[in-house]
Amino acid sequence: MPSSPEDTTDHTGRNDLSGSPDSLILHATDNGVSTITLNRPEAMNAVTWDQRERVIALLAEASADPGVRAVVLTATGRGFCAGADLRGAPATGDRVPGDVARTIRLGAQRLIAAVLDCEKPVIAAVNGTAAGIGAHLAFACDLVLAAESAKFIEVFVRRGLVPDGGGAYLLPRLVGPQRAKELMFFGDSLQARDAERLGLVNRTVPDEELAATARAWAQRLAEGPTRSIALTKQLVNASLDADRATAFAAEAMAQEINMTTQDANEGVASFVERRAPKYRGI
Numbered sequence: 001m002p003s004s005p006e007d008t009t010d011h012t013g014r015n016d017l018s019g020s021p022d023s024l025i026l027h028a029t030d031n032g033v034s035t036i037t038l039n040r041p042e043a044m045n046a047v048t049w050d051q052r053e054r055v056i057a058l059l060a061e062a063s064a065d066p067g068v069r070a071v072v073l074t075a076t077g078r079g080f081c082a083g084a085d086l087r088g089a090p091a092t093g094d095r096v097p098g099d100v101a102r103t104i105r106l107g108a109q110r111l112i113a114a115v116l117d118c119e120k121p122v123i124a125a126v127n128g129t130a131a132g133i134g135a136h137l138a139f140a141c142d143l144v145l146a147a148e149s150a151k152f153i154e155v156f157v158r159r160g161l162v163p164d165g166g167g168a169y170l171l172p173r174l175v176g177p178q179r180a181k182e183l184m185f186f187g188d189s190l191q192a193r194d195a196e197r198l199g200l201v202n203r204t205v206p207d208e209e210l211a212a213t214a215r216a217w218a219q220r221l222a223e224g225p226t227r228s229i230a231l232t233k234q235l236v237n238a239s240l241d242a243d244r245a246t247a248f249a250a251e252a253m254a255q256e257i258n259m260t261t262q263d264a265n266e267g268v269a270s271f272v273e274r275r276a277p278k279y280r281g282i
Contacts, residue, residue, distance in 0.1 A: 025054045026076070032069035032222035032281070033215070034062045034120075041077025044129060046085035047137075052107065056114040063119035069281045070221035071118060072214050073141060074125035081134025083155060084108065084165075108133050108165035115140040116166075116237060119230045121221045125214035126150045126192070127207070133165040139200060140170060142233060145214050146192040147207040152200065157187040173240050175199055225263035226281035 026037035036058050038045040047055075055073075062068040075081060084107075115122055115137065124141035131153040138144055138152070154171075156163045163184055171180035175198050183190065195201040205213050221229065231254040239247045258264050263279045270277035 024048065024051050025058070027058055029065075029068060031219065032067065033072060033218040034058065034065075034068045034070070035072045035074070035218075037073075038075035038081055040085075041075075041079070043085060044079030044082035045075045045077065045134070046079075046082040047111075047133065048085050049107075052084075052111050056111060059114040059118045059122070063117075066281060068120055069224075069226045070218040071120050071122045072125055072218050073115070073122055073137070074211075074214065075127055077128065078149075079128040079134075080124075080126045080130040080150065081137055082129055083132030083134055104164050108136075112136055112140045112166040112170075119233075120226065121229055121233060123214055123218055123221075125210055126152075126201075127210055129153065131155045132163075136163075136165040136167045136170055139174060140166065143217060144201045145210060145217065146195060146201045146204050147210045148192055148204055149207050150192040150195075150204075152190045152192075152195050154183045154187050157185060222281075223279060225261070225267060225277075225279045227261045227263060228258050231258050 024039055026035075026039050028035050036055060038047065038051060038055075040046065040048070040051070059071065062071050111133070121143065122141045124138040124144045126138050126144060126146040128147065128149060129151055130138045132155045135152045135154065138146075154163060154167065156167070162168075167184065168180070171183060174180075175183075179198060190198075190200075192201060192204045196204045203213070235247075235251055235254055238250060242250065262282050263277075266279060267277050
């Protein structure tokens with residue numbers, strides 16, 4: 001993953017410096033893969049208000065850009081994301097009822113929703129500690145790769161707080177309610193291998209192989225049928241809150257929409273012609 005000052009060259013070769021929060025987010029797009037890197041290693045990548053807004057914007061751009069076909073979310077240093085750092089948030093006056101809920105809705109929840117709603121597949125390459133909102137940021141991704149040294153911590157209970165950033169939504173769907181409660185009630189550190197065993201992580205790899213593995217997975221996705229993957233992501237995410245009739249109706253409609261894409265036609269044609277498909281992402 002990038003570790004030098006921000007590379008803002010997009011897939012067309014243009015430079016995009018708009019909205020860059022002083023190199024706290026590294027961003028580069030290459031061969032259809034958009035890599036977003038949290039870059040506050042001295043703070044274990046505790047995410048600031050500016051960083052959050054930049055990540056949300058980059059995910060929205062990835063959805064809209066046909067040149068982006070997969071996203072990798074990672075970080076520099078020893079930490080993936082140690083939680084939220086609110087010290088850079090806009091100043092407010094005295095707190096009144098409703099302020100905290102509004103802050104959560106417009107902040108942590110928007111960040112997690114941006115990952116879940118991104119129209120391109122998002123891979124988390126977890127290089128180190130992912131705590132609090134940092135853990136939820138990883139769990140919201142479509143695929144999670146973790147370095148062997150990585151660990152996940154539901155740190156909220158240690159501070160007397162309720163989990164936010166979608167944690168109580170994400171974890172029961174990934175590991176079931178009992179396991180989710182265990183993680184959230186105790187706030188124990190969960191090593192990468194244990195997270196993989198529970199189903200929170202797709203694969204654990206040696207630290208030195210994390211970047212290459214994430215790149216290889218992302219490249220495979222970038223060479224796939226982008227719109228069908230987007231529709232599949234939507235179906236899977238929605239199915240967790242839908243009854244069978246609703247899920248089946250959504251599946252049929254997704255297939256109807258997908259059959260209007262060039263990639264679907266190419267996939268069928270390549271099968272008939274007994275050749276490898278060449279998907280263009282459209």
